[in-house]
Amino acid sequence: MRVQVAIIGAGPSGLLLSQLLHLAGIDTVVVERRSAAYVLGRIRAGVLEHGTVDLLRRAQCASRLDDEALIHDGFDIAFLGERLHIDLKDLTGGSSVTVYGQTEVTRDLMQAREALGGTLIYEADDVQPHGFDGERPYVTYRKDGAEQRIDCDYIAGCDGYHGICRASVPKGAINTFERVYPFGWLGLLTERPPVSDELIYCAHERGFALCSMRSQSRSRYYVQCGLDERVEDWSDDRFWDELRHRLPAPAAQALQTGPAIEKSIAPLRSFVAEPMTFGRLFLAGDAAHIVPPTGAKGLNLAASDIHYLSNAFIAHYNDGDAGLLDRYSETALKRVWKAERFSWWMTRLLHTFDADDGFVARLKQAEFDYLKSSRASRTSLAENYVGLPY
Ligand code: RFL
Ligand code: PHB
Numbered sequence: 001m002r003v004q005v006a007i008i009g010a011g012p013s014g015l016l017l018s019q020l021l022h023l024a025g026i027d028t029v030v031v032e033r034r035s036a037a038y039v040l041g042r043i044r045a046g047v048l049e050h051g052t053v054d055l056l057r058r059a060q061c062a063s064r065l066d067d068e069a070l071i072h073d074g075f076d077i078a079f080l081g082e083r084l085h086i087d088l089k090d091l092t093g094g095s096s097v098t099v100y101g102q103t104e105v106t107r108d109l110m111q112a113r114e115a116l117g118g119t120l121i122y123e124a125d126d127v128q129p130h131g132f133d134g135e136r137p138y139v140t141y142r143k144d145g146a147e148q149r150i151d152c153d154y155i156a157g158c159d160g161y162h163g164i165c166r167a168s169v170p171k172g173a174i175n176t177f178e179r180v181y182p183f184g185w186l187g188l189l190t191e192r193p194p195v196s197d198e199l200i201y202c203a204h205e206r207g208f209a210l211c212s213m214r215s216q217s218r219s220r221y222y223v224q225c226g227l228d229e230r231v232e233d234w235s236d237d238r239f240w241d242e243l244r245h246r247l248p249a250p251a252a253q254a255l256q257t258g259p260a261i262e263k264s265i266a267p268l269r270s271f272v273a274e275p276m277t278f279g280r281l282f283l284a285g286d287a288a289h290i291v292p293p294t295g296a297k298g299l300n301l302a303a304s305d306i307h308y309l310s311n312a313f314i315a316h317y318n319d320g321d322a323g324l325l326d327r328y329s330e331t332a333l334k335r336v337w338k339a340e341r342f343s344w345w346m347t348r349l350l351h352t353f354d355a356d357d358g359f360v361a362r363l364k365q366a367e368f369d370y371l372k373s374s375r376a377s378r379t380s381l382a383e384n385y386v387g388l389p390y
Contacts, residue, residue: 003027003119005313006139006152008127009159010039010120012102013285013302015109017156019059020310022116026317029119029150031141033159036110036122040103043189043262046212046220047072047199047296048098048105049387052303056105061112069100070215075199075385077350078248079368091375091382099199101214102299124148129155129168132281153280156309160286161271169278179344181268181292183207183351186225188239192258194219195251201294202246203350203364208294209246219256222293224351229265236260268292270344272336275329276305282328284309289336291343294350300387301339307390308332335388342384 005021007014010032018028032039048056048069056062073089073096089096113120124141131137132155139150157165166174185208194213202209207224214220223242225234236259244252271290276283285302308331312324324331349367353360370377 001029001149002151003029004152004317005154005156006031006137006150007156007158008129008139008165009157009163009285009287010034010036010110010122011158011160011285011302012105012109012299013287013306014156014158015106015113015120016055016059016303016306017158017284017310018118018120019061019109019112019116020055020306021313022113022118023060024310024314024318026313029121030113031121031124031127031139031150033124033127034122036120039122040106040110043101043103043187043220043264045102045293045296045299046099046214047300048100049300049303050095050098051307051387051390052300053098055303055307056108059109059112061108064104064108065098065100068104068215069098070213072097072099072198075201076196077368077371078200078202078204078251079350080203080205080365081248082368082372083248084368084372086378086382086385088382088386091379092386095382095386097296097386099213105299127159127164129157129165129281133279135280137280154313155281157281157283157287158285161290163287165281166273166283166287169281173278175274177272177274179270181270181347181351182227182354183224184227184229184265184267185210185222185293186229186231186234186239186265187220187222187263188236188260189214189218189220189262190258190260191217192219192256193217195247195255200247200251201346201350202248203352203368204246205352206242206246208351209243211247211251225265227267231263231265234263236263239263266293268294268347270340272333272340274333276332277329282309282325284332288332289340291339292347293343294347295339295343295385297339297343301336304335304390305332335390338384338388
C-alpha cells in the first residue's frame with residue numbers, strides 16, 4: 001500500500017488528522033494496535049475548548065455534538081471551604097466551554113471516517129515507523145499473522161504517551177522534560193444527574209475532588225488518591241463517602257449516588273518532548289506531551305496540534321508551500337508550553353501535596369484570595385481555561 005501520510009494511532013489526534021486531510025484531498029491510512037471497541041471504552045476527557053469544537057465542525061463531524069453537547073459559561077472553585085464562581089463568559093468577553101466526552105468525539109470521528117471510506121486498520125500488531133530520517137519513510141505491522149508495509153511521504157505519530165513513534169527516535173535527537181506528581185485521580189462514571197449545573201473543582205485538606213458530567217443524566221467524579229491505591233480497594237460506597245467529605249456541604253447533600261459504570265485510576269504527569277518533528281516523522285497529541293487533567297487541556301492540546309499539522313500538510317500538498325511543515329514543531333510547542341504552565345499551576349493550587357509546609361499552604365491561600373479579589377487574576381484563569389487562540 002502507498003499513501004501520502006501514514007498515521008499511527010486511532011485516538012482523537014489520529015482520526016481528526018485523517019479526516020481533515022481526506023477533506024483536503026490528501027490520502028491517509030490510520031494504523032491502530034487496539035480494537036475500535038477498546039479505543040471507545042477508554043473514558044477520558046470531557047471539556048472541549050471552542051477551538052476544538054470549531055476544528056470538529058471543520059472536519060464535518062460535529063452535528064451530534066451541536067445537538068447534544070452542554071455549553072458551560074462558568075465553573076466553581078471550592079477552596080478549603082470557600083466558594084468562588086469563575087464566570088468564563090463575562091471574563092473572556094463571551095467565550096464558554098463545551099462539555100462532550102472524548103468517547104463521543106472518538107465515536108463521531110470514527111463514523112465520519114468510515115462514511116467517507118477512510119482506511120482504518122485496527123488490531124495491527126508490532127506497528128513500526130521506518131526511514132523517517134530519509135526520503136522514503138514506511139510503516140510496517142502484522143495483521144492476522146501477515147506482515148504488511150505502507151510506503152508514504154510522511155508519518156504522523158499520533159500514538160499516545162506509550163506509543164512507538166517517540167520511542168523510535170534516536171535518544172540524542174530528542175529532549176524530554178517531565179514532572180511526575182505524587183498522586184493520581186480516581187475517576188467514577190455513573191448514570192445519575194450531575195450534582196451541579198457547572199463543574200466544581202474542590203481543594204480540600206483530604207485532597208482534591210472534581211464534579212464533572214457527560215450529560216444531564218450522567219456524571220463523572222474524581223478524587224485525588226495515592227499512587228499506591230488500587231481500584232479494587234475502592235468500593236462505590238467508599239468512593240461516594242470520600243467525595244462527600246471533600247465537597248462543599250450543599251453539594252455533598254445534593255449528591256445523587258449510583259453504581260459505577262466505570263472506575264479507574266490515572267497517574268498525573270507533565271511531560272514534553274522537543275522537538276515534535278524528526279525528518280519525516282511528526283508527533284502530535286499525547287505522543288509528544290502530557291498534562292495533568294486539572295486544566296482539562298490534554299485532548300484540547302491534541303486538537304491544536306492537529307490544527308497546525310493538518311494546515312501544514314494542506315499548504316505543502318495543495319499550495320506547494322513547505323514552510324508550515326518546517327515550522328510545525330516550533331509553532332505547536334509554543335502553545336503546548338502555555339497549556340503545560342496552566343495545567344501545572346492549577347494542579348499545584350488545588351491538590352494536597354504531602355511535602356507542602358506552612359509556607360506553601362499560605363502561598364496557596366494567598367493565590368486563592370488573589371483570585372477572589374482581582375478580576376485580572378480571574379481573567380487570566382478564564383482565558384486559559386476556555387483556550388488560548390491558535
Ligand atoms: P490517545 O488517545 O492516547 O490515542 C493514541 C492511540 O494510539 C494507539 N497506539 C498505537 N497504535 C499503533 N501502534 C502502537 N505502537 C501504538 N501505541 C499506542 C493507542 O491504542 C491509542 O488508540 O492520544 P491522542 O489521540 O493524542 O489523544 C490525547 C487524549 O486522549 C488525551 O490528551 C486525554 O485523554 C488526556 N486525558 C484527559 N484529558 C483531559 O483533558 N481531561 C481528562 O479528564 C483526561 N483524563 C486522560 C485522562 C488521559 C489518560 N491516559 C492517557 C492514560 C485519563 C487517562 C487515563
Ligand atoms: C472530565 O469530565 O473528565 C474532566 C473535566 C474537567 C477536567 C478534567 C476532567 O479538568
